[in-house]
Amino acid sequence: MDCNGTIYTNNFTNNTDFCPNNKGTTEWELCVYTLFAPRAILIDRIVSPFWYCIGFLGNILTIHVWSNRRLKRLNTSSLYLSVLAITDTIMLTLHMLMELEYAWGKPTLRYPVWCTIFFVLFYFSQYMSPLLVFGFTCERLVSIIRPFKSERFSRHSRAPKEIACLTAFALIISLGQITGWTVENGEIKPMYITFYETWSYITEIVIFIIIPVITLIFNILVMKTAREATKFRRESAPISKHSISNDGQILQRKTASKILPTTLTLMAVSFYRIFTTAPITIIYLFQYQVFPYGDPCLTTSGMAVDPVWQKYLHWLVFKKILDEVGISQYSCNIFIYIVTARHFRSELLRLLCSRLPCADNDSMRKEFMMLNQSNGVSMTRPTDGSLV
Numbered sequence: 001m002d003c004n005g006t007i008y009t010n011n012f013t014n015n016t017d018f019c020p021n022n023k024g025t026t027e028w029e030l031c032v033y034t035l036f037a038p039r040a041i042l043i044d045r046i047v048s049p050f051w052y053c054i055g056f057l058g059n060i061l062t063i064h065v066w067s068n069r070r071l072k073r074l075n076t077s078s079l080y081l082s083v084l085a086i087t088d089t090i091m092l093t094l095h096m097l098m099e100l101e102y103a104w105g106k107p108t109l110r111y112p113v114w115c116t117i118f119f120v121l122f123y124f125s126q127y128m129s130p131l132l133v134f135g136f137t138c139e140r141l142v143s144i145i146r147p148f149k150s151e152r153f154s155r156h157s158r159a160p161k162e163i164a165c166l167t168a169f170a171l172i173i174s175l176g177q178i179t180g181w182t183v184e185n186g187e188i189k190p191m192y193i194t195f196y197e198t199w200s201y202i203t204e205i206v207i208f209i210i211i212p213v214i215t216l217i218f219n220i221l222v223m224k225t226a227r228e229a230t231k232f233r234r235e236s237a238p239i240s241k242h243s244i245s246n247d248g249q250i251l252q253r254k255t256a257s258k259i260l261p262t263t264l265t266l267m268a269v270s271f272y273r274i275f276t277t278a279p280i281t282i283i284y285l286f287q288y289q290v291f292p293y294g295d296p297c298l299t300t301s302g303m304a305v306d307p308v309w310q311k312y313l314h315w316l317v318f319k320k321i322l323d324e325v326g327i328s329q330y331s332c333n334i335f336i337y338i339v340t341a342r343h344f345r346s347e348l349l350r351l352l353c354s355r356l357p358c359a360d361n362d363s364m365r366k367e368f369m370m371l372n373q374s375n376g377v378s379m380t381r382p383t384d385g386s387l388v
Contacts, residue, residue, distance in 0.1 A: 023296045025187050030105050035300055037313045043320040044103035048095070048327065055092045055331030059085040062334050065347045077266065079159045080136035081337075084129065088330040091125035094118065095327060101188075112183045119181050124174035127207050129329070130277070131166045133270050134215045140263055141218050144225050173203050201285060208281040212274040219267035226263055265340040269333060276329040280322055291315040 019031035033041050062085040065071065066078045097118070100106040109115050139162075176199040182189050294309030303309040337344040 018300045026102060026110075027105060028296075030102070032300065032303065033313075033316070036303060036309070037316050040313075040317045040320045041103060043317070043324060044099055047324040048099050048103070051324070051327045051331045052092055052096055056089065058331060058334035059089045059092075061348060061351070062337065063089075065337075065344055065351060068347055071343055071347055077136040077139065080132050080139075080163065081333075083163055084132045085333065087125050087128040087132070088333065090121070091129070091330045092327075094122045094125060095330075098122070107186075109188055110183055110186050115181055115183050115188055116178055119177040120171075120174050123177050124170050127170040127174060127203075128167065130207055130211050130215070130273060131170055132163070133266070133273060134211050135162055135166050137215045137218045137222070137266055137270065140222050140266065144222055173207075176200070176203065204281050204285060208277045212270065212277060215270045216267070216274055219263060219270050222263045223267055265337060265344075268336045268340050272332070272336060273329055276326045280326040283319060283322060287315075287319070 018035060020028050022028055030041070063082050066082040066085065068078075071078045097108045100108045101110070109118055139159075176196065179193060180191055180196040180200065182191055291312050292308060294303060294306055294312050298306055298309065303313075338348065
């Protein structure tokens with residue numbers, strides 16, 4: 001099948017070319033992939049829209065829930081998680097534009113200034129994700145190790161400043177993309193210059209491998225300390241109010257036991273991000289060394305028997321599968337929150353029942369009230385109409 005959808009039954013010959021002569025263009029690549037790796041195109045065209053539907057809906061609900069004043073009081077990381085959902089939504093939007101360009105052949109990025117801006121924003125939204133997870137993990141760790149100092153470090157008023165610093169850092173390292181892309185004759189072209197390749201190599205390793213691994217280690221330490229604190233509180237006898245020699249240790253154990261549920265959520269997010277990001281990063285760094293691009297001067301009939309092209313095209317299908325697994329991290333956080341965060345689950349149920357017919361269902365209302373009571377969340381409303 002060629003790019004126009006005409007089915008060819010001829011046997012390949014060495015001088016037959018079914019694709020346009022403008023080698024290396026998006027149109028030409030799309031034609032080649034349609035001929036020799038149709039599954040790669042189908043994966044992009046079917047699986048990606050599936051993630052978009054889940055991601056846009058899930059992230060909008062997540063932003064609404066974590067932005068609720070009730071959860072802001074219960075969870076000091078709620079602002080981080082709200083911003084994470086916002087950057088995930090931006091990432092999905094930009095990824096959709098990229099898919100329209102490369103999977104559907106629609107000219108969404110082939111404009112000189114916009115192309116540069118796009119790739120800066122595209123990498124910025126990717127960098128923000130592991131940085132935000134690292135940020136609120138550090139906050140958790142400090143609140144356990146240095147409970148007295150954390151009163152100043154992790155209070156709610158500091159969270160916007162911390163997020164602003166992370167945002168500025170992500171934007172600065174994203175500016176390196178300015179040197180990496182250009183538009184020539186209406187086609188997007190990567191600029192293979194030493195600075196850009198070195199910059200990309202370092203930032204990819206640091207942001208997508210080193211920081212996520214450190215984040216996971218920190219979360220494991222927090223989880224371990226929190227579990228030990230919970231066990232200590234259950235087994236220890238009541239402590240006299242006049243005992244001051246171990247005030248720091250007591251506060252540390254109390255703080256750790258309080259943040260155990262939230263830490264479980266953050267640890268799940270960290271682990272899932274590593275699972276979906278690390279393989280793609282490794283492939284991105286070494287793909288052309290292991291699976292080199294074939295000779296674009298060959299005709300399509302030549303590609304059919306060329307071992308380099310065939311190796312590359314078979315690997316392309318596997319890469320597309322990994323890419324889609326990676327995209328899921330920007331769509332599926334809501335499921336992690338539902339499973340691991342009781343207060344999030346409770347507030348989400350409240351939100352849905354206020355807008356769906358289940359709000360009039362007595363059995364659903366009773367179940368909702370029991371869930372909130374088990375979570376220790378007040379069901380009363382103050383006179384100003386805000387949630388307690």
